[in-house]
Amino acid sequence: MSITVQASGATGLTAAEVERRRSDGLTNDVPDRASRSVREIVRANVFTRINAILGVLFILIVATGSIIDGMFGLLIIANSGIGIIQEIRAKRTLDELAIVSQARPTVRRDGKSLELAPREVVLDDLIELGPGDQIVVDGVVVESAQLEIDESLLTGEADAVDKKIDTEVMSGSYVVSGSGAYRATKVGRDAYAAKLAAEASKFTLVKSELRNGIDTILKVITYLLIPAGLLSIYNQLFSSKESWRPAVSGMVAALVPMVPEGLVLMTSVAFAVGVVRLGRRQCLVQELPAIEGLARVDVVCADKTGTLTENGMRLSDIKVLGDVDDAEVRTALAALATDDPRPNASVQAIGEALPDGPGWQHTAVAPFSSAKKWSGFSYGEHGDWLLGAPDVLLDPASEDARVAEELGSSGLRILLLARSDRPVDAPDAPGDVAPAALVVLEQKIRPDARETLEYFAGQDVSIKVISGDNAVSVGAVASSLDLAGGEHAVDARELPDNRDALADILDRETTFGRVRPDQKRAMVAALQSRGHTVAMTGDGVNDVLALKDADIGVAMGAGSPATRAVAQIVLLDNKFATLPYVVGEGRRVIGNIERVSNLFLTKTVYAVLLAFLVGLAGVGSQIFGYEPIPYPFLPRHVTIAAWFTIGIPAFILSLAPNNERARTGFVPRVLRLAIPSGVVIGTATFASYLVAYAGPNAGEQQKEQAGTTALITLIMIAVWVLAIVARPYVWWKVVLIATSVAAYLILFTVPFTRHFFKLDPSNIRLTIAALIFGAVGIVLVEAAWWISAALRGEKGQLLPPAPSGGT
Incomplete structure (x- = not known):
C-alpha cells in the first residue's frame, strides 16, 4: 500500500484563484530583509546628538559673522554623508546577497510544481516539503509520507514531531525527514516566519564589546561635558570682559573639541566597509x-x-557479503536510488553510478532520518530493502561490522545494503537484518x-x-x-x-x-x-x-x-577557507577602532582639561582680583588642530590592514593612553599660553601670537600621539605621519594660510617657548606609553615583528 495520503485539491490553486487572492491582499508580501529604508538611514545619520550639538554651536558662530570659524560645521556634513553612503552601500550588498541565499519553497499550482520566492506565496497555496525544507508560512498538512518536523526553534524540544494529515505546521520549523505538502493558512505578517526572518536577517549594530565600550566612553564624556561647558560659558561670557563676539567664539572653540564627533562614525564606517568587503567574497x-x-x-x-569535505560523493566500490548475487545487489541499489524522492549526497552518488532503476513498485517507504540513520523501501515480492549505517544495522561483533569499520577507518563512507524480514514501515522495523553488501563511497576533502x-x-x-x-x-x-x-x-x-x-x-x-x-x-x-x-x-x-x-x-x-x-x-x-578572511576583517575593525578611539579620546581629554583650566582661572580672577584669561583658540584653530592629528589620519587608520589578535578590555586599554596623553597636552598647552599671554590689554597681533604659541605646542604633542597610535611602523604609516607634519608646516609658513587661519609664529621667543613645551610634552607622552606597556607586561614595538614561517 502507498504511505502517501493526499487530500482533495492536490493540484493546488489555479492561476485565477492566485490572482484573486493577490487582488484581495492575501499574499506573503513581507520585506525580504529587516534592513532600514534609505529614508530611515538618512534620518538616523543626520538627526544625532553629536550633530545637534555641533549644529547649535555652528549657529552661534554664524551669528558672530565669522563664517570661517564655522568650518567645524563641515563635520555635520561629513558625519552624515559618510555614514549614509557607507550604510546604503552595505545595505544594498546585503540585500542582494540575501536574495541569492533566500529559501525558495516549492509551490504546486495547476498541478505543476514551481519554485517561488516566499513573498509570492498566497493564502491556500499548496507547498511541497522534503528533508531540509523550511516552512515559510503557517499551514495544515494535506499530504504526508512519514513527515517529521523539527519545531525546536518554536518549542525548544529537540525531538522531531510526526505530522499526519490535518495537523498544523508553523513557519520557522523545518523538515527533518519524510515528505509531504501543506496548505497555507496564514501568510504575510500573520505568519511566524515574518517575525523570524526579520530577527535573523536584521541589518543592525547589535551589542558587542566594541560597541558597548564606546557607549560607556561616550556616557562618561557626556557627564564631563556639562561642568566643563558651563565653566567655559561663564568664563567667556562673563569673567573675560570681552565683547560678545570674541567671547562666543572662545566659548565655541572650547566646546567643539570636547565632542568626539568622529568616534561613532568611524566605528560604523569600519563595520560597514568590512561587510562590503566580505560581500565581495560571497x-x-x-x-x-x-x-x-x-x-x-x-x-x-x-x-x-x-x-x-565536499558535499558531492562518488561510488567507489560495492563489496557483496555472503552468497548474495552481485546483479541483485546492483538492481536493489538502483531501485532505492531511483525511487528516493529526496536523495541525500550518498544516494545521489549511488544513483549517478547506477542510473537505470528496475521499475519495481514499492509498497512501503521509510525515509532517512538522522535519528535512526537508515532508510528503506518495501518492494513486495522483490523484498524489503534497507540502506543505512553499518554500525547501526549490524551486530558490532560480526565479521561484516569489522570489515565495515576497517574500510571506514581509511576515510571512506560506508553504507550497508541489507534485507529485512518485515515491511520497512513496521513499528518494530528494521527487525532482523540480513546483510547484502557494503557500499563504499569516497568523500572529497x-x-x-x-x-x-x-x-x-x-x-x-x-x-x-x-x-x-x-x-x-x-x-x-x-x-x-x-x-x-x-x-x-x-x-x-x-x-x-x-x-x-x-x-x-x-x-x-x-x-x-x-x-x-x-x-x-x-x-x-x-x-x-x-x-x-x-x-x-x-x-x-x-x-x-x-x-x-x-x-x-x-x-x-x-x-x-x-x-x-x-x-x-x-x-x-x-568555502570554509573564507573564514580566515572574516577573522581578518574582524581584527581590522577591532584593532583599528581601538587606534581611532585613542586619537578621539585624547582630544576630548585635553579639550575638557583646557576648558577647566581656563575656566578655573576665570573663576580665580573673580576671587583674587587678577586679570581673567580668555580661551586661547578660535574655532578655526580647533578645526585645523584636528585635521591632521585626528580627522584624516583616523579615517585612514580605520580602514587599514590590521591583523592584531582580538583581546578583551577595550575601554581600559584606550584610556591608558588617552588620559595621560590628554592631560599632558592640556597642561602643556595651557602653560605655553600663560607664557605667551600679554594680558587683556594686548593688541590683536599679540593675541594671535599667544594663540599660535599654544597651538604649536598642542599640535606637536598631538602629532606625537598619532605617531604612538600608528605603531608598529610600516612605510605607509611613516608617510602618513610625515604628511601630517608637512601639512602643518605649510599652514604655519605660507602667508595665505597664516592670514586665513590667523596664525602668527613671527615672535621667535614665543615660538621657541612653544617648541620647548611641545618637546617636554612629547617626552612625557612617550614615557607614559613605555611605562604603561611595562606595567602590562608587554613590550612596546616600534616596528612590526619579523614574519614567521606560519600562515
Whole structure:
C-alpha cells in the first residue's frame, strides 16, 4: 500500500484563484530583509546628538559673522554623508546577497510544481516539503509520507514531531525527514516566519564589546561635558570682559573639541566597509558585529560533511557479503536510488553510478532520518530493502561490522545494503537484518581545508570536528588533514550527559562522530560554560540548534534554508577557507577602532582639561582680583588642530590592514593612553599660553601670537600621539605621519594660510617657548606609553615583528 495520503485539491490553486487572492491582499508580501529604508538611514545619520550639538554651536558662530570659524560645521556634513553612503552601500550588498541565499519553497499550482520566492506565496497555496525544507508560512498538512518536523526553534524540544494529515505546521520549523505538502493558512505578517526572518536577517549594530565600550566612553564624556561647558560659558561670557563676539567664539572653540564627533562614525564606517568587503567574497554577514565576534572566537566547531569535505560523493566500490548475487545487489541499489524522492549526497552518488532503476513498485517507504540513520523501501515480492549505517544495522561483533569499520577507518563512507524480514514501515522495523553488501563511497576533502585548519592553529583557535558520521571515518578525515588529535575520534554515543564531564572531554579531544543534533547543542553549551567563545559551522538541518546557540553561527550557502536562517554568517560560495578572511576583517575593525578611539579620546581629554583650566582661572580672577584669561583658540584653530592629528589620519587608520589578535578590555586599554596623553597636552598647552599671554590689554597681533604659541605646542604633542597610535611602523604609516607634519608646516609658513587661519609664529621667543613645551610634552607622552606597556607586561614595538614561517 502507498504511505502517501493526499487530500482533495492536490493540484493546488489555479492561476485565477492566485490572482484573486493577490487582488484581495492575501499574499506573503513581507520585506525580504529587516534592513532600514534609505529614508530611515538618512534620518538616523543626520538627526544625532553629536550633530545637534555641533549644529547649535555652528549657529552661534554664524551669528558672530565669522563664517570661517564655522568650518567645524563641515563635520555635520561629513558625519552624515559618510555614514549614509557607507550604510546604503552595505545595505544594498546585503540585500542582494540575501536574495541569492533566500529559501525558495516549492509551490504546486495547476498541478505543476514551481519554485517561488516566499513573498509570492498566497493564502491556500499548496507547498511541497522534503528533508531540509523550511516552512515559510503557517499551514495544515494535506499530504504526508512519514513527515517529521523539527519545531525546536518554536518549542525548544529537540525531538522531531510526526505530522499526519490535518495537523498544523508553523513557519520557522523545518523538515527533518519524510515528505509531504501543506496548505497555507496564514501568510504575510500573520505568519511566524515574518517575525523570524526579520530577527535573523536584521541589518543592525547589535551589542558587542566594541560597541558597548564606546557607549560607556561616550556616557562618561557626556557627564564631563556639562561642568566643563558651563565653566567655559561663564568664563567667556562673563569673567573675560570681552565683547560678545570674541567671547562666543572662545566659548565655541572650547566646546567643539570636547565632542568626539568622529568616534561613532568611524566605528560604523569600519563595520560597514568590512561587510562590503566580505560581500565581495560571497560572504553574507547577517549581523554586522558578527565579524567582530568571529575575530574573538577561540573554538571553531566544524561539521565534517560540507565543511571539511565536499558535499558531492562518488561510488567507489560495492563489496557483496555472503552468497548474495552481485546483479541483485546492483538492481536493489538502483531501485532505492531511483525511487528516493529526496536523495541525500550518498544516494545521489549511488544513483549517478547506477542510473537505470528496475521499475519495481514499492509498497512501503521509510525515509532517512538522522535519528535512526537508515532508510528503506518495501518492494513486495522483490523484498524489503534497507540502506543505512553499518554500525547501526549490524551486530558490532560480526565479521561484516569489522570489515565495515576497517574500510571506514581509511576515510571512506560506508553504507550497508541489507534485507529485512518485515515491511520497512513496521513499528518494530528494521527487525532482523540480513546483510547484502557494503557500499563504499569516497568523500572529497576540500582543497582549501588543510590551509584553513593550519591558519586557525597558528592563531591559537581550537578546532573541534563534530559529525553525525561514523567516528572512525570522521577521525580518518581529520587525520588526513593533520588535525591534532584527529586519530583519537570519540563516538558520541558514549559521551556523558553531564555538562562538566562533557566539557572535560571537549578540552582533551578534537574529533567526534555519531553526534546527535541535541548533542551538538550540548557541546556548544559545554564549551561556553568554560569561557570559550564558540563558532559553529554547518550546512544541515541537524546543525540548526547548535548554530543558533553558538556565539557565531556560520552556514554554508548550499546548505539547508534552516541553517542559513539562523546563522549570523553565510558562506554563499560554500568555502570554509573564507573564514580566515572574516577573522581578518574582524581584527581590522577591532584593532583599528581601538587606534581611532585613542586619537578621539585624547582630544576630548585635553579639550575638557583646557576648558577647566581656563575656566578655573576665570573663576580665580573673580576671587583674587587678577586679570581673567580668555580661551586661547578660535574655532578655526580647533578645526585645523584636528585635521591632521585626528580627522584624516583616523579615517585612514580605520580602514587599514590590521591583523592584531582580538583581546578583551577595550575601554581600559584606550584610556591608558588617552588620559595621560590628554592631560599632558592640556597642561602643556595651557602653560605655553600663560607664557605667551600679554594680558587683556594686548593688541590683536599679540593675541594671535599667544594663540599660535599654544597651538604649536598642542599640535606637536598631538602629532606625537598619532605617531604612538600608528605603531608598529610600516612605510605607509611613516608617510602618513610625515604628511601630517608637512601639512602643518605649510599652514604655519605660507602667508595665505597664516592670514586665513590667523596664525602668527613671527615672535621667535614665543615660538621657541612653544617648541620647548611641545618637546617636554612629547617626552612625557612617550614615557607614559613605555611605562604603561611595562606595567602590562608587554613590550612596546616600534616596528612590526619579523614574519614567521606560519600562515
